[in-house]
Amino acid sequence: xxxxxxxxxxxxxxxxxxxxxxxxxxxxxxxxLNVIHRASRPSRPDKARRLGYKAKQGFVIYxxxxxRGNRKKPVKKGAxxxxxxxxxxxxxxxxxxxxxxxxxxxxxxxxxxxxxxxYWINQDGVYKYFEVILVDPSHKAIRRDPRMNWICDPVHxxxxxxxxxxxxKKNRGLGKGHRHNHQPKNAVWRRHNTATADQVSNQVLxxxxxxxxxxxxxxxxxxxxxxxxxxxx
Numbered sequence: 001x002x003x004x005x006x007x008x009x010x011x012x013x014x015x016x017x018x019x020x021x022x023x024x025x026x027x028x029x030x031x032x033l034n035v036i037h038r039a040s041r042p043s044r045p046d047k048a049r050r051l052g053y054k055a056k057q058g059f060v061i062y063x064x065x066x067x068r069g070n071r072k073k074p075v076k077k078g079a080x081x082x083x084x085x086x087x088x089x090x091x092x093x094x095x096x097x098x099x100x101x102x103x104x105x106x107x108x109x110x111x112x113x114x115x116x117x118x119y120w121i122n123q124d125g126v127y128k129y130f131e132v133i134l135v136d137p138s139h140k141a142i143r144r145d146p147r148m149n150w151i152c153d154p155v156h157x158x159x160x161x162x163x164x165x166x167x168x169k170k171n172r173g174l175g176k177g178h179r180h181n182h183q184p185k186n187a188v189w190r191r192h193n194t195a196t197a198d199q200v201s202n203q204v205l206x207x208x209x210x211x212x213x214x215x216x217x218x219x220x221x222x223x224x225x226x227x228x229x230x231x232x233x
Contacts (some may be wrong), residue, residue: 030129
């Protein structure tokens with residue numbers, strides 16, 4: 001096996017003594033740095049290379065930390081000025097992942113670069129840390145690379161804001177059917193609060209068994225025999 005394979009297997013054992021010490025030391029270091037800063041090299045080179053990173057001109061690695069938790073609604077003094085069902089402020093869940101948020105914030109800082117992908121590197125009780133791979137579309141090393149110059153097309157501008165990166169596509173639920181990710185609230189309520197015909201028939205059968213058992217205690221105790229006799233009756 002090559003070196004990257006060993007690194008990959010090591011990352012799978014995050015509860016090992018080596019990884020726990022390494023993640024704790026790196027997390028302390030990341031807390032002392034700026035929220036968004038450029039990294040000289042990826043901290044997980046195996047993961048970065050799997051996502052398209054190359055150690056050549058035109059590729060940049062940025063590191064960012066994102067605060068964990070819910071998304072508080074940005075309203076003044078908690079006044080939403082709406083219907084009571086929309087008055088929630090604190091316990092609102094953001095529709096996109098923190099990794100997608102990290103990509104958008106880094107891209108906003110580096111407007112001349114384009115987001116290729118991102119990956120998790122660390123987390124603590126307050127923050128999650130990600131590294132974002134960016135590509136310079138105006139660099140000749142990128143424009144002359146037949147495997148990478150697709151990102152230079154204007155259609156790939158702001159791709160992280162349109163759900164075209166890995167984190168964005170994961171949230172969109174592609175390949176799982178059109179009803180996977182965005183189901184109507186009333187449909188979910190109706191599915192959990194409406195009894196189907198099979199459920200009603202099972203409840204009726206169970207009630208009949210209870211009545212017969214209370215009227216005739218001499219019936220056998222086997223559930224299969226009870227079901228068979230009730231069906232024959």
